[in-house]
Amino acid sequence: MMRRIRTIAVLPTMFTLANLVCGFFAIVVASRVEAPTATTTEAPNIRRDVVLNEPNDARNVMYSAWLIFLAMAFDALDGHLARLSRTTSDFGGQLDSLCDVVTFGVAPGILLVKMCPNFTYLHREAVWVIAAGYAACAALRLARFNVQVVTDDDHLHFSGLPSPAAAASIAGFAILFNTLRNPANPLPYAAEMDVAVQMALPFFALLVALLMVSRVPYPHVVNQIFRGHRSFNHIVALLFAAVAIMTVRGYAVPVLCCAFVLGGPARYFYERVVLKRAQRESLF
Numbered sequence: 001m002m003r004r005i006r007t008i009a010v011l012p013t014m015f016t017l018a019n020l021v022c023g024f025f026a027i028v029v030a031s032r033v034e035a036p037t038a039t040t041t042e043a044p045n046i047r048r049d050v051v052l053n054e055p056n057d058a059r060n061v062m063y064s065a066w067l068i069f070l071a072m073a074f075d076a077l078d079g080h081l082a083r084l085s086r087t088t089s090d091f092g093g094q095l096d097s098l099c100d101v102v103t104f105g106v107a108p109g110i111l112l113v114k115m116c117p118n119f120t121y122l123h124r125e126a127v128w129v130i131a132a133g134y135a136a137c138a139a140l141r142l143a144r145f146n147v148q149v150v151t152d153d154d155h156l157h158f159s160g161l162p163s164p165a166a167a168a169s170i171a172g173f174a175i176l177f178n179t180l181r182n183p184a185n186p187l188p189y190a191a192e193m194d195v196a197v198q199m200a201l202p203f204f205a206l207l208v209a210l211l212m213v214s215r216v217p218y219p220h221v222v223n224q225i226f227r228g229h230r231s232f233n234h235i236v237a238l239l240f241a242a243v244a245i246m247t248v249r250g251y252a253v254p255v256l257c258c259a260f261v262l263g264g265p266a267r268y269f270y271e272r273v274v275l276k277r278a279q280r281e282s283l284f
Contacts, residue, residue, distance in 0.1 A: 012082040016092065019074040022067045023104070026067035026103070031114075061178065065174035075099075075104075104163035104166065105135040108166070112170055115173060115201060131205070134205050134206075134208070138163045157219055160212055166261070168257045172255075172257040181194065211264065216268045240256075
């Protein structure tokens with residue numbers, strides 16, 4: 001029996017390490033993207049070419065994003081495999097968090113730097129600082145998760161935005177960029193949308209970083225699905241996802257990810273300000 005348990009225990013660890021490997025290759029693929037070169041002579045320090053003539057770079061960023069989503073699948077399954085095989089341990093939990101720092105902290109930060117061109121030198125340096133701050137907040141969030149006492153036995157909610165969801169919100173924009181920069185399927189106002197998103201993305205990433213270290217409650221979607229805790233809200237969420245996929249298609253991934261990210265603070269302030277409900281925890 002002991003030999004069988006040890007054999008099964010290898011499987012959750014392999015899934016956890018697969019998460020790390022996906023994060024590593026996401027960084028490698030994203031790092032292959034070269035910074036765009038300015039094509040306008042009107043303002044040498046401003047880049048307005050939106051890289052629409054560099055579809056290969058856009059595809060590399062998209063591949064990096066999908067590797068992060070693949071890592072999310074491994075991260076969602078390793079804990080359940082450990083519980084099914086009754087091989088949960090502190091070692092597995094610590095290893096999982098270490099891998100998450102790379103995949104859901106460092107890799108999205110690299111993506112952020114690669115997706116935002118040098119509109120101005122100040123903008124470039126701001127993106128670097130925000131990307132580094134994002135990775136630091138992910139590490140702080142995971143460290144807090146490791147030491148906090150979970151009062152919910154079923155662990156159906158998170159305190160603060162979970163790092164995989166935060167990474168998904170950044171990776172979703174990489175998929176959007178590939179849609180906007182696809183020369184085979186030109187979209188109206190694609191260039192203008194590309195510039196607008198690139199300018200707004202660093203500030204969105206800063207908000208996401210702050211939400212990771214906040215105590216805004218978020219649902220643990222995977223546990224709620226696996227443990228059968230389904231409600232009317234889940235049906236509404238599934239319908240919203242289906243409508244988004246059918247209507248906006250290439251925009252569906254970032255739209256759904258942003259809806260999840262922004263839904264947490266929206267619900268928090270609605271309950272606190274409108275319903276006047278006392279929150280169990282402070283915002284930070």
